[in-house]
Amino acid sequence: MKINVASGPHDPANQKAVYVFEAPVRLWHWLHTFSFLVLAVTGYLIANPLPSLAGEASDHFLMGNIRLIHFIAAYVFAIGFAVRIYWALMGNRYAREIFYLPFWKIEWWKGLFHEVLFYLFLRRMQDKTLGHNPLAQAAMFFLNTLMTFFMIGTGFALYGEGLGSGSWADQMFGWIIPLMGGSEAVHNWHNMGMWVMITFVVIHIYMAVRADIIGRESSVSTIIGGWRMFKDDQP
């Protein structure tokens, strides 16, 4: 099967499909998604435990297991993100998009403004983009990338409290605890970070599904298969 490959978003002759998200990016996306899901559920249960169990303490290890699952998922989340950072350096240009904002480019700001107007129903036509449009990029940068750094940092700082002073987590991340005003404050902000990311997930899934149904380009299938497909030939 011959696939027409576009040279850029405004290549009306051949813009059927462009390979945007490489395999490591797609794999990370789903690792990130499912580890976050596990982290959010277990994290909520650590802050707000399930109803008390009866019987002997030696018969149960419920809270211990919930914490264990949280820590394993946290390692998946953190190591996955570390590999993703590596891929941002090694991969194509779309692999770098979520790690920076090209705020020095006037077109980027125009694009951002256009997207905001589009989502307010004040513009009928969305610009075609291969990776993320400026609004999506900004949301991804602040609510996912920076929050991921924040959650990994605060998370391992709290983990280091359990491992003990002098442990690797304490040495690398322990400084965060006095910086934020103590262990209790870090717990609370770590909890808040979860809610910010849940808010992001709600909007992110909506935008992706919406783009697939009534937008001009593929979205959900792109993060599964990697190819961005366009539905029309207009610029």
Next chain:
Amino acid sequence: MGIQQTFYEAMREHGITRRSFLKFCSLTAAGLGLGPEFAGTIAHALETKPRTPVIWLHGLECTCCSESFIRSGHPLAADVILSMISLDYDDTLMAAAGHQAEEILEQTIEKYDGNFILACEGNPPLNEDGMYCIQAGKPYVEKLRRMADHCKAIIAWGSCASWGCVQAAHPNPTRATPIHKVITDKPVIKVPGCPPIAEVMTGVITYMLTFDRFPELDRQGRPKMFYGQRLHDKCYRRPHFDAGQFVERFDDEGARKGYCLYKMGCKGPTTYNACSTVEWNGGLSWPVKSGHGCLGCAEDNFWDRGSFYSSVTNLNVPGGVELTANQVGGVLAGAAAVGVAAHAAASVISHSVDSNKGGKQS
């Protein structure tokens, strides 16, 4: 009060027997986690070293540190330590008063310039030039600065001196300020707690007098030997936490069985102190053992963090918003869900209008 007198001589003068003295040395070595061989080191140091004077100042405080200190579980510890310090200056405990008492400060500066330890209980208020705490006709902060200029090192007793505590709670009208933010050119060791545990206090002061240095400190200036772990890490109810067995109400079956107090707001998981190992009043009890959660009194700003009876407490956003992460986050995520639903509905309408026009979008 000869300058050559050793600690040991001072203690003997106060009627402490050699047997009691050696007991104290072993107890303190164990308390400091130093191992039995250090009992001899401590005894030797106290026998041979000239006594280091300790000046004990009181700023804005409630005297609970002193109350704790003089009730040191091992009665001996208090006797021994008090014989080291009460000779010099502690306006709560000493017999002298008025001009006589204030003279001692000047005499100490004269005799032991750069060689005495300044133990601060409470903190200075800085608003209105320090007028909220006047001692001998002068703001306390001036007295603190003068003594700090001439001392060797400072011990910040309790949460007041270490963090600010209750009088520094929002909105802190007197601008009560912890010692390390007022005195920045001298080493400060923090011994937080409201009050700190008596054995911790005597342990710290003995270590300093014996070894002429601070014990190993953590990032925030607290001695690691007593503040290296959270209460939760050594709590005897920890197995119930791991099992998922919690007190849900103070009158339920779990409370009677001694389950974990986490759901009742116990701050053990976020509080660094030695309560769960050293305990209080000579190992008699401590808050969790008596069935109530820890309030987190040894932690910075514990007073302003919200409920003592909830596991999730306030975010402490500047401006004094008293909301928890679950409250803010629930509203945030809920608003996002509602916004998304509304936007989806508007999108369907907008899209069908466009389609009916044979519109621009396919």
